[in-house]
Amino acid sequence: MISLNKLLFCLLFSSCFVLSRTNYSYGSEKDANKICYATSKDTAISGMLKWYFKEQLITNKIETRITFLRIAKLKKGYELRIGTVDSARTKSFLSSKKEKVSGFMRHGNNLIFLFGKEIRHFFSCTDTKSKFSFFGQQRQAERGKEPSAHTIHEPIVYVYKYQNGIITLIDKGRFSLLN
CATH class of the missing domain: 1.20.5 (Single alpha-helices involved in coiled-coils or other helix-helix interfaces)
Incomplete structure (x- = not known):
């Protein structure tokens, strides 16, 4: 006994x-693949998103696309990178990325995934959480399994600098959006 x-x-x-x-x-372990819904704490970020999506409406069909926003700390201020990927290519785009998603939000009908440790300075995480299937392949790559090979093209990325509540567009082009 x-x-x-x-x-x-x-x-x-x-x-x-x-x-x-x-x-x-x-x-919990059961919720490990769920991502928290975030709300913006900053009006300058909301204004930048409004301008970005207005610009995207002119050049793209954004209803079939998913947007990614990454915020990183600079010596003075923050760097914001935003880009949009066709929803059919999202899984292959994420398969080579090592960064973990920090949250998601909606701006109108647009789905935005948030990346970077600095997100917490600009967004609040709510109790609402959701699971998204295209992050499954990213998590497999993190565990050491190689995802299937894909040709990956970086989207057009808008690079902004945020300093003292002011956001300035620095550049626009095919830059790395996520690490």
Whole structure:
């Protein structure tokens, strides 16, 4: 018969193992692939998104596209990179990327995925979480499995600088959107 001490030790050990495998940014193991819905805390970012989508309407059919926004810290201010990928190519676009998604949001009918540690300065994560199938292949690549080979083309990326509440367009071209 198993002693009470051994039973408690086994339960404690197994719960520590489960906790060590939990992804805390998403909650429980079951929710590990879910991404939190974010809301903007900054009116300048909202204005930039409004201008960006107005520009995209002129050049692209954005209803079949998904937008990615990455924010990184600079010595003075922040760099914002935004680009849009056709939804049919999203999985192959993400397969070579190492960055993890920090959240998602909607701007009108447009779906935007947020990347970068600095996102938390500009967006608040809500209790609403969703799962998106095209992030599955990205997670396989993170675990050491190679995704199938694809020809990947970077989208047109708009590079902005954010400093003291002002956003300035720096450049536009085929730059790396995500790492």
